[in-house]
Amino acid sequence: DRRASAADPPRKGFRGGASASLKGTTNEVVKIVDGMKRRRLGGSDIFVSELGLGTQRWVSGDFNAPGRDLCYKFMDEAILNRGVNLIDTAEQYPIPSDGRNSLEGDTEQLIGDWMRDRRVPRSDVVIASKITGGRNVNPRNIRKDCEESLKRLNTDYLDVYLLHWPQRYSPQSNWGQSLKYNIEEDASPYWRGAGGPTTFEDLCVSMQDLIDKGMIRGWGLCNDNAYGLTACTRTAKFMGLTPPCTMQGDFSILDRKSEENGVAEAASPFNENVGFMSYNALAGGMLTGKYLEVPAALDDPDRSRGAESLEKPRGRMDTRGWGGTLYRYRTEAAQEAIYEYARLARENKMSLTELSLRWNRQRDLVTTTLLGHTNMDQLRETLDIFTVKDPLPDDLMWEIDRIHMRNRLPLFSSNRVGKDWYGEGEIGEPIP
Numbered sequence: 540d541r542r543a544s545a546a547d548p549p550r551k552g553f554r555g556g557a558s559a560s561l562k563g564t565t566n567e568v569v570k571i572v573d574g575m576k577r578r579r580l581g582g583s584d585i586f587v588s589e590l591g592l593g594t595q596r597w598v599s600g601d602f603n604a605p606g607r608d609l610c611y612k613f614m615d616e617a618i619l620n621r622g623v624n625l626i627d628t629a630e631q632y633p634i635p636s637d638g639r640n641s642l643e644g645d646t647e648q649l650i651g652d653w654m655r656d657r658r659v660p661r662s663d664v665v666i667a668s669k670i671t672g673g674r675n676v677n678p679r680n681i682r683k684d685c686e687e688s689l690k691r692l693n694t695d696y697l698d699v700y701l702l703h704w705p706q707r708y709s710p711q712s713n714w715g716q717s718l719k720y721n722i723e724e725d726a727s728p729y730w731r732g733a734g735g736p737t738t739f740e741d742l743c744v745s746m747q748d749l750i751d752k753g754m755i756r757g758w759g760l761c762n763d764n765a766y767g768l769t770a771c772t773r774t775a776k777f778m779g780l781t782p783p784c785t786m787q788g789d790f791s792i793l794d795r796k797s798e799e800n801g802v803a804e805a806a807s808p809f810n811e812n813v814g815f816m817s818y819n820a821l822a823g824g825m826l827t828g829k830y831l832e833v834p835a836a837l838d839d840p841d842r843s844r845g846a847e848s849l850e851k852p853r854g855r856m857d858t859r860g861w862g863g864t865l866y867r868y869r870t871e872a873a874q875e876a877i878y879e880y881a882r883l884a885r886e887n888k889m890s891l892t893e894l895s896l897r898w899n900r901q902r903d904l905v906t907t908t909l910l911g912h913t914n915m916d917q918l919r920e921t922l923d924i925f926t927v928k929d930p931l932p933d934d935l936m937w938e939i940d941r942i943h944m945r946n947r948l949p950l951f952s953s954n955r956v957g958k959d960w961y962g963e964g965e966i967g968e969p970i971p
Contacts, residue, residue, distance in 0.1 A: 564808040565784075566906050574926035575622030578906050580814040581784030583757045585698055587665050589900055590925040591625035592617055593818060593909040597646045599633030602852060603913045604641075607649060613918055614653050618664060621922045626650055627787075627816065627909045629669035629703055630688050635860070644691050651693035665698040667787075667816070669761060672704030674729065677737045681745040685754055700746070700755040701787060704762040707736040711764040711788075715968030716867055716951050718796070724969075739774040747780040759785035759814075765801030772811040787816040790905065791826065792880060792895050793873055794819070794950050795943065803904040814906035817899055821910070822868040823861070824854040825877055826895040835869055837862045854913075866965045872949035879942045887935055893924050894931075898939060901930045 563569075565581045577586045592613060596604045605613065617623035632646035647668060654664065670676060670684045685700055705711070708725040710718050730736060746758040760767055760783055768786055775782035786806060790797050797803060797815070806813040821827055835856035839845035848857040855861035856869065867873070877891075884894040899908050908925075912918045931939075946952060955965050964970040 565806070565812050565814045566808070566903070571622075572624070573620070573622030574928075575922075577622075577624065578814075580699070580757070580906055581759075582782075582812040583784040583814075585665060585757055585784060587625040587814075587816075587907045588623045589907055590617075590623055590921060591627050591667075591816065591907045591909045592623060593911040594626060594628045594646050594650070595632055595634050595911055596913075597633055597911075598641055598649055599646075600635045600637035600641045601855070602858065603854070604633065605913055609914070610649055611653055611656075612915060613912060614650075615657070616915070616918060617922060618659070619657070622926070623922070624663065625665045625667065625907055625909075627667045627818075629671075630684055631669070631671055631703065644687075647688055647691035651691055655693055661694060666692060666694065667699035667701060667759075667785075668692070668697050669701045669703040672702050672706065672762070674706075674733075674736070676702055676706035676742070678741055678745040681742075682749065685749055689754065696753055697755045699757050699759055699785060700749065701759040701761045701785070702742075702763070705760070705767050706742060707767070709762075709764060709767060711762060711767075715966050716870075716953055716964045717968055717970045718800075718951060719969075719971045721969060739770050740778065743771065743775040743778060743780045743782075746783075747775075750781055757781070757784040759783045759787060759816075761787040761816075762789070765805045768802060768805045768813060769811060772805075772813065782811070783813060785814040785816055785906065787818060787909075789819045790815070790817040790899070790902075791820045791822050792898050792939065792943075793822050793826065793868065793876060794948075796948060796951075798902070798904055799947065806904060815904045816907050816909055817905045818909045819868075820899045820908045821892065821895060822873070822877075823865040824856055825868045825873070826880070826891055827854075828881055828891040829853050830856055830869075831878070831881055831891075835862060837866075838869055863966055867950040870949060870953045870955075872946045872952040876942055876946065876949050880939070883935065883938055883942075892920065893927075894939075896921065896924045897927065897931050898936070900925065 562582050562584045563579050565579055567579050568576050569579055569586050570577050576589045578589060580587050597610045598607055628646050628650060631643050633641050636643050668688045670681060708730045710720050749755045772782040786802060788797050805811050806815055836845045836848035852858050880894060881891045884891045899905060910921050953965055962969060
């Protein structure tokens with residue numbers, strides 16, 4: 540039985556046992572490289588740059604996806620020249636993959652090729668990858684999928700291995716407009732058939748096995764909530780195993796739910812001491828300001844202009860696929876807040892992008908912010924923002940909070956709910 544007790548001898552591998560949570564305090568700045576701060580991830584000895592490269596759409600089938608050569612340039616500039624050391628990927632990436640020109644796993648393969656071609660020392664880069672979530676997460680697949688990721692990345696180990704979404708039903712992993720727990724969904728045959736979801740005990744034991752074998756340095760959760768985080772950390776510590784060192788989640792000036800739903804409290808160094816990787820910090824492009832003057836294609840009341848935007852999209856919000864999926868960033872409440880944040884940015888002589896990213900960087904919860912880019916100008920802009928030394932002033936932070944207090948969860952508000960929709964929201968997900 541791989542379930543450990545506190546009396547078990549020390550394990551071999553990168554590190555192990557509850558002592559892993561005692562390496563230090565999450566989010567503490569441990570060094571500055573080329574102007575970029577590096578912070579401790581959870582209680583581990585993994586140090587990550589405040590900006591990480593998000594790779595979801597690298598070499599994907601999207602209309603503006605960065606190709607292989609451009610992705611090489613991203614990594615050359617960010618990692619070799621500007622102090623970034625974190626690359627976040629997943630076995631499912633790229634998204635979307637069309638099955639012909641882009642296949643799941645191609646993004647990991649690209650990263651491995653770049654490290655080989657550039658002869659980058661493995662210790663210079665922190666690689667985080669993810670196993671596909673849901674019922675795919677079981678002890679056999681945790682080992683098998685990790686091995687396959689290592690082969691594609693051409694490396695002996697991952698720094699961080701995350702569940703892309705929970706191994707159990709959780710409303711947090713529903714990217715629509717509802718956070719309501721649905722007991723009927725949890726009781727469905729998908730979740731309760733074949734013995735039910737992988738237990739927290741088996742999950743923690745499986746991750747410890749990877750650590751003991753030197754295949755990963757640490758592990759974490761993505762698109763989960765305070766219950767999942769605390770259940771994992773408490774289970775691991777009770778069993779004398781290595782607890783997760785990080786959460787990853789949707790977080791931005793528009794989407795503060797992780798600060799207000801218990802995640803920040805659970806992750807605090809005074810509690811579970813877990814890091815946080817923020818993604819979608821620019822709300823699918825809405826916080827760049829590109830849709831301020833002309834609405835996204837699916838929202839534009841001028842249908843002829845909307846058709847032109849679909850024909851020549853400025854970004855993902857001007858496409859039918861992403862435009863529908865990412866509606867949460869374009870609710871009436873969200874857009875009202877965006878216009879107000881844009882006003883604050885103008886008054887303080889900065890772009891909406893800069894306001895949003897500097898706000899994100901100085902939140903107590905956030906260890907690192909993952910950002911995707913489609914061109915070098917975008918990358919250089921964000922690199923410059925993340926090497927600005929000064930925090931946003933207190934009076935500006937208060938003005939931002941005043942906007943937030945008018946609608947604390949704008950992504951989960953909507954005026955577009957018809958009486959005849961029979962309990963379904965804008966993109967078809969169940970609503971309370």
